[in-house]
Amino acid sequence: MAGTVYAQTNAEELSATIIALEKAALEKWNQGDPGGYLDLSADDVTYFDPAIEQRMEGLENLRNYYKPATGKISVDRYEMVNPNVTAVNSMAVLTFNLFSYVGNDVHKWNCTEVYRLERGGQWKIVHTHWSIVQPDVK
Amino acid sequence: MAGTVYAQTNAEELSATIIALEKAALEKWNQGDPGGYLDLSADDVTYFDPAIEQRMEGLENLRNYYKPATGKISVDRYEMVNPNVTAVNSMAVLTFNLFSYVGNDVHKWNCTEVYRLERGGQWKIVHTHWSIVQPDVK
Numbered sequence: 001m002a003g004t005v006y007a008q009t010n011a012e013e014l015s016a017t018i019i020a021l022e023k024a025a026l027e028k029w030n031q032g033d034p035g036g037y038l039d040l041s042a043d044d045v046t047y048f049d050p051a052i053e054q055r056m057e058g059l060e061n062l063r064n065y066y067k068p069a070t071g072k073i074s075v076d077r078y079e080m081v082n083p084n085v086t087a088v089n090s091m092a093v094l095t096f097n098l099f100s101y102v103g104n105d106v107h108k109w110n111c112t113e114v115y116r117l118e119r120g121g122q123w124k125i126v127h128t129h130w131s132i133v134q135p136d137v138k
Numbered sequence: 139m140a141g142t143v144y145a146q147t148n149a150e151e152l153s154a155t156i157i158a159l160e161k162a163a164l165e166k167w168n169q170g171d172p173g174g175y176l177d178l179s180a181d182d183v184t185y186f187d188p189a190i191e192q193r194m195e196g197l198e199n200l201r202n203y204y205k206p207a208t209g210k211i212s213v214d215r216y217e218m219v220n221p222n223v224t225a226v227n228s229m230a231v232l233t234f235n236l237f238s239y240v241g242n243d244v245h246k247w248n249c250t251e252v253y254r255l256e257r258g259g260q261w262k263i264v265h266t267h268w269s270i271v272q273p274d275v276k
Contacts, residue, residue: 091229131269
């Protein structure tokens with residue numbers, strides 16, 4: 001029973017840790033700074049978003065891809081809707097819906113972030129998948 | 139050095155195992171049978187696709203969601219483009235681009251599948267994210 005409580009506490013702590021990492025990066029992004037996500041991503045990160053033809057590979061490519069966005073993004077406020085973390089010892093998948101408010105518009109996103117615990121004890125993103133919620137598609 | 143070779147072989151074997159699981163489920167799906175994906179998904183699976191408003195939770199909801207698609211899907215052929223597996227001991231993230239050919243049309247998808255090694259030694263999907271490649275969006 002003590003073991004169960006301990007495991008549960010660890011899971012809650014891990015969820016809180018991962019969500020805090022993501023929010024810190026996202027809040028920088030919303031002010032035009034991709035640096036939070038770049039610092040948080042592993043060298044072997046893979047990346048999907050709707051605007052690219054095929055999966056992107058590696059931190060250097062992501063750095064070059066994000067460069068033109070620097071200073072161009074300004075999100076007034078956001079809601080991270082219903083974040084969920086499913087984890088094993090050294091890997092955790094964070095998923096959430098994101099509502100980004102820009103003026104009178106709201107942009108709705110699906111987001112998947114896979115984090116891996118690196119040797120130095122730091123959690124890093126090894127995979128990112130952003131997509132647009134578009135229920136009229138089908 | 140022997141350790142390195144051993145680890146590399148394990149990684150290659152794991153990649154092959156995960157990709158084979160995914161292809162088997164996908165090939166059933168392409169013939170109108172969602173059962174491959176349902177059998178492969180864990181009870182606590184979470185799920186995104188473009189047509190749903192918010193993340194779906196749990197195998198029973200996924201089963202109900204897929205039910206109307208049964209027998210309705212017919213994909214002539216597919217290409218799993220550039221599959222990649224990033225893994226730790228008991229979790230693996232498979233990503234690929236999918237080209238699905240239906241008559242003269244090709245549907246292009248981004249796919250993320252997070253697999254977890256369950257107690258019985260079976261790999262199960264704990265998270266799925268399908269999205270549409272749409273480079274004209276930005």
